[in-house]
Amino acid sequence: MADNTSLAGEFLQRQINEQVLIVQVLVIIFLCVNLLLIIIFFQKEHFYTTARYILFAVALVADSFVLFISDVLLIFSYFRFTMQIWLCVIISILIFMYSVVTPVTLTAMTLERYVAVCMPLRHGEICSTRSTVHCILIIHGISSLPCVVILSMFFVSAPLTLYKQSKICSLEMFSLYLWHDHVRSAVQLLFFLIMCIIIVFSYVKIMKVAKTASGEDKQSSNKGLKTVALHGFQLLLCLIQLLCPFVESWMFHIDFRLFVEVRYFNYVMFFLAPRCLNPLIYGLRNEAFSQAMKNYVCISSFKRNAN
Template sequence: MANNSSLGGGESLQRQINDQVIIVLILVIMFLCINMLLIVTLFRKECFRTTTRYILFAVTLLSDSLLLFMSAILLIMSYFRFIMQVWLCIIICIVVLVYLTVTPVTLTAMTLERYVAICMPLRHAELCSTRNTIHCILIIHGLSSVPCIVILSAFCASASLSVYKQFNVCSVEMFMLYRWHDHLRSAVSQFYFLIMCIIILFSYVKIMKVAKAASGENKKSTWKGLRTVILHGFQLLLCLIQLWCPFIEATVLQTDFLLFVQVRYFNYIMFGLVPRCLSPLIYGLRDEKFFLELKSNVFFVFYKKNIV
C-alpha cells in the first residue's frame, strides 16, 4: 500500500511537472513570436531605427527573446536531466547572466531618456542622438557584464581544474560552491537594485514637477511620459525581484522539495515571463505611432495570406 501510494505520488508529480513544462514552452513560443513581430516592425521604419527610445526598445526585445530562448533550452535540459561538461555550461550561463541584467539596465536607460525628453527638451536631440544611443548600448552591456564577471570570478578562484571536466546538469546555481558565493551574488544584486530604484524615483519626481507646471498639450504629453515611467518602474521591479528568486528558492529547498518546485515555477512565470510581456504593452500598444505601424504590418501579413 505504501509503495503504491509512493509510486502514485511520484507519477502525479511527474505529470504535474510535465504539464508545467508544456505551459512554459507554449508561453515562451508565444512571447517569442510577438517579440519577433515587434522587432520586424521596428527595423522596417527608418524613424524607429534612428530614435533613441525605439532603439532601446529593440534592445529589450532582443535581450528578452534571447533570454526566453536560452531559459527554455535550460528548462528542457534540466527536465530530461541532460548533462554536459562544466566549461560548456559556463559559456551558456555567461549569456544568461549577462542578458538577465541587460533588460533592467536598459529599462533604466529608457526612463532616463523620458526624463531628458520631458525635463530637458532643448537638449534631447543632442543627448539622445543615434551616436550617443550606440554608446549607451555598449555601456548597458558593460554594466550588465559586471555581475556575471563577479560570479564567475568567485567560482574560478574557488574551483579546481578537475571541476571543469566534470559532467553536470547546467544551471546558474552550480556556480555557488560556498555560502559566501551566495552572499556575494546577493550583494551585487542589491547594489544594482538600489541604484536603479534611485534613478527611477529621481526621474519620477522630476517629471511629476514638470507635469504639475505644464499646461495644455504639453501637460497631456508630460502625464503620458509619467505613466510610461511608472510602467517602467513596475516592469523593472519585477525584473529585479527575479534577481532575488534564487535566494528564496534556496531557502525553500531546505524545507520542502515539492514546495520548492512550485515556488520556482511561480517565480519563473511571475518574474521571468511577465516582465518580458510588458515591453510589448508599453511600446507596442500604448505608443500610437508604433501601434499604427504594427497594425499595418499585421494587416499586410493577413492580406497576403488571403491572396495566396
C-alpha cells in the same frame, strides 16, 4: 504506504509535465510577439533612428535571447541532459550579462523619458542616434560587471578538473560556497538599488513638470509618468527575483512538492513576466508601434489571401 508514495510521484510527474508545457506555450507566444516587434522596428526609418525605439529594440533582443536560452536549459534540465562545464560557463556568461542588460536598458529608457519631458530643447542633441549607440555599448559594459564578479569567484574557487566534467547546466552550479550567494546577491542588490534611485528621481522630476505643464505638454508629461511607473514595476519584479533562490532553498527542506510549485510560480511571475512587459509598454501601448503593427499584419494577411 508504497502505493501512496507511487501515486504521489505520478501526480508530481504529471504536474511537472503540465508546467513544462505551459511554459513552452508562454515562451513561444512571447518570442513570436518580440520577433514581430523586431521586424516592425526595421520596417520604418523613424524607429531605428529614434533613441527610445532603439533602446526598446535592444531590450527586446536581450529578452528574447534570455527567454530562449533559459527555456533550452529548462528543457535540458527536465530531461536530465548534461553538457561539459566549459560549455555551460560560456552559455551562463551570456545569460548572466543579458539578464542584467534588460533592467539597465529600462533605466536608460527612463532617463530618455526624463530628458524628453524635462529638457525638451536638448533632447535631440543628448538622445541622437550616435549617442544612443554609445549608450548601448555602455549598457553592455555595465551589465557585464556583475558577470565578471560572479565568474571571477567561480574561476578562483573551482578546481581545474571540474571543467572536464559533464553536468546538468544551471546557474546554481556557480555558487560553490555560501559566500558566493551572498556576494552575488550584494552586487545585484547594489545594481538594482542604483537603478531604482534613478527611476524614482526621474519620476519625481517628470511629476513636477506635469503639475506646471498645460495642453500637449501636460499630456506628454502624464504619458512619461505612466511609462516610468511601468519601468519601476518591471524593476520591482526583477528585484523580487533576487530573493527567489533563498525562498526556494527554504521550501526545498520543508516540502518538495511545495518547492516545485513555488519555483514554477517564481519562474513565471518574476522571470517570464518582467521580460514580457516591454512589448506591452513600448509595443502595443505605443501609438506609432501599434499602428505599424496593425498595418504590417493587414498587409501580410492581404498578400497571403492574394496568393
